[in-house]
Amino acid sequence: MEQTTAGKYPFQIKIEEGPSISATRIVGNIEGKRLVVTAGVHGDEYVGIQAVREIIEELKPEKLAGQVIFVPVVNREGFYEGTYLVPEDGENLNRCFPGNQKKSLTWRMAYALEQTLYPNADFLLDLHGGGSYESMEPLAFFPVDAGETIASFTRSAVQKLSLSYMVQSYAKDGLYSWAAQCGIPAILVERGGKGTWNREEVAACKENIYQIMNFLGLYPYSKQEKIPVEIQEAHYETAGTCGYWYCNKTPGASFTKEEIVGYLMNDEGQIQQEIRAPFDGVVLYHTNALGVKAGMPLVAYGKIRHGCATDK
Ligand SMILES: [Zn+2]
16 A cells, blocks of 8 residues: 655665665645656766755655655666666667567566556656766656657756756666557656765755655756757767777757767777768757667767747
8 A cells, every 4th residue: 555644754665676766755735646767777876865865854745736756776786886877688678668578588678667657647757867978968868759748748848947958768677768669658758977076966856856756746946057959860879890089079069960979990000980960950869988889879869949948
């Protein structure tokens, strides 16, 4: 039975033949929506993890209308090992949705998360950051391939976030993107990267959580100092071969059509791969690693959608 009295209630998400995931349900004084906030799906993305830990302490149930389920560290083993993968089977949890109880641990984690977090959720916010080798601008992804209702509701939600970019997403196999496919409005916010965290980014991440709570009528929070720019046609370039990666642009930098955003070189100094801009756009994030192997992400960029701020 779920608690209905205002308060903070820790609980465990049980995994078939695996370690449980710790979560906390915070129930408010009056009825309202149910928000789910997850962090640490990737264990080396620290800003969201620390933000959720702090907000569980700070939040006053008597000021809350509705309830929030917080999961501070979904991938606990990866967190302790400092990796985005689940160490036991080497899988990326955000590529394992929908889950499967008959497969390896990461797939069973995905299954348990769906079973526990999706039912009755009015909104899901999944917190990430750049990977250990990535630099990025703070951004939010919202699903544009899960029906018009989800697209317009989540677009309105991310417009309320103080961050640089809101990016149209067509993903389907992650915690938030599969939730959207199941009819739950869900978004992913990314802050920080390079395997680090700091107080400013944690504070900014907490502000984003409060902005979503305010959008859903759960908690009053009216500040918004930055309005995100909408990005469409996001491209995620990966290395076609191993080599030396040289990025010509920093996150947030703009480029024009036909400009070389970055290139991959071999030992002999020959260019193996050139990332030539297919349109005028901006860089969202890129890999800092000098050495990359085939399949590794190199750079993500997209096109600014003009006149988006007033769209419904
Ligand atoms: Zn991530």
